[in-house]
Amino acid sequence: MSEFKAPQLDVSSILHGGIHHPTLREWQANGRTLTKSMFIYPIFISDDPDAEEVISSLPGQKRWGLNKLEGFLAPLVKKGLKSVILFGVPMKMEKDARGSAADDPSTPVIQALHLLSKAFPQLMLTVDVCLCEYTSHGHCGILSSLPNPGHSNQPTIEMEPSAQRIAEVAVAYAKAGAHCVAPSDMMDGRIRAIKLGLMHAGLANRCALMSYSAKFASGLYGPFRDAAGSAPSFGNRKCYQLPPQGRSIARRAIQRDANEGADFIMVKPALPYLDIISDAARLAPDLPTACYQVSGEYAMVVAGAEKGIYDLKEMAFETTESMVRAGASIILSYFTPQFLDWLDEEK
Numbered sequence: 005m006s007e008f009k010a011p012q013l014d015v016s017s018i019l020h021g022g023i024h025h026p027t028l029r030e031w032q033a034n035g036r037t038l039t040k041s042m043f044i045y046p047i048f049i050s051d052d053p054d055a056e057e058v059i060s061s062l063p064g065q066k067r068w069g070l071n072k073l074e075g076f077l078a079p080l081v082k083k084g085l086k087s088v089i090l091f092g093v094p095m096k097m098e099k100d101a102r103g104s105a106a107d108d109p110s111t112p113v114i115q116a117l118h119l120l121s122k123a124f125p126q127l128m129l130t131v132d133v134c135l136c137e138y139t140s141h142g143h144c145g146i147l148s149s150l151p152n153p154g155h156s157n158q159p160t161i162e163m164e165p166s167a168q169r170i171a172e173v174a175v176a177y178a179k180a181g182a183h184c185v186a187p188s189d190m191m192d193g194r195i196r197a198i199k200l201g202l203m204h205a206g207l208a209n210r211c212a213l214m215s216y217s218a219k220f221a222s223g224l225y226g227p228f229r230d231a232a233g234s235a236p237s238f239g240n241r242k243c244y245q246l247p248p249q250g251r252s253i254a255r256r257a258i259q260r261d262a263n264e265g266a267d268f269i270m271v272k273p274a275l276p277y278l279d280i281i282s283d284a285a286r287l288a289p290d291l292p293t294a295c296y297q298v299s300g301e302y303a304m305v306v307a308g309a310e311k312g313i314y315d316l317k318e319m320a321f322e323t324t325e326s327m328v329r330a331g332a333s334i335i336l337s338y339f340t341p342q343f344l345d346w347l348d349e350e351k
């Protein structure tokens with residue numbers, strides 16, 4: 005007979021009672037659970053109309069030509085895909101200092117908008133707005149000839165011309181049928197410039213504005229830059245994307261963009277920035293919070309599963325559910341097609 009007697013549990017000590025059944029465990033999410041309509045699927049659109057190119061650093065994702073797009077998306081729409089975000093990949097188009105190809109009528113995203121709005125009238129079409137895929141220098145704005153005082157190998161941004169140019173591109177996408185424009189360039193003042201541009205064009209009531217507000221200068225964008233051919237030709241993006249240690253400046257960016265007319269606030273990347281997601285949800289509670297599980301995050305989850313470190317599906321759920329728990333209600337993710345199946349399965 006043992007001498008030891010466990011101390012009496014207090015009434016508040018018992019947690020197991022609340023999690024012993026699958027439905028009880030769902031209730032522990034306070035209603036914050038993943039649904040199909042939370043997901044936005046990022047799609048790369050090539051200017052080669054017959055392209056279906058594997059992107060080696062972004063497992064399972066491809067660059068799609070216009071002729072392949074409908075066949076690729078039809079089964080996903082059938083499974084409940086509600087929305088996509090389009091990225092243009094000009095493989096052949098000429099690049100120049102102002103990114104003229106971004107809003108050329110022949111540019112792949114504008115062509116894709118025409119095609120997709122006909123083929124899938126219910127599908128919500130967001131377009132990423134940036135210049136880096138289209139500029140000769142690979143930076144996200146218009147550059148000045150002045151040297152950067154902080155670092156000689158860094159660009160200096162021309163502030164107002166950059167915001168104006170981004171607005172011009174966003175309005176062109178709205179005119180072509182985008183339901184939402186999402187500027188990822190991080191130029192100061194672009195949210196206001198876009199909102200005014202949409203108003204002047206008579207499109208402000210027909211096109212939402214999702215701001216990549218808290219977008220950090222992250223090491224996790226590598227596979228995307230391979231996919232989109234958008235790596236900077238010199239320097240890096242630290243003069244316009246936020247420093248990873250900068251929680252306060254992220255809060256300023258979120259509040260600024262809310263005041264400049266954004267409809268949705270995005271945090272990017274997602275998993276290393278859950279605190280920022282939670283800040284966004286608290287600082288701008290009336291603007292739904294989106295987050296982007298970026299290319300490098302996605303590739304990390306896939307690589308770990310391939311190494312046998314964990315189960316892919318389990319980790320895809322755990323990472324995205326952490327984003328929802330932090331306050332996100334919209335998730336951009338390369339896992340979207342899998343979630344359309346997974347969310348139908350018994351957990």
Ligand code: PBG
Pocket residue numbers: 132134136144188189224225226227228229234297298299300
């Ligand atoms: C372009 C852009 C980037 C991403 C989205 N839009 C890359 C960058 O800023 O260099 C990253 C998305 C991803 O990694 O999945 N401005």
Ligand code: ZN
Pocket residue numbers: 134135136137143144188189
């Ligand atoms: Zn860019």
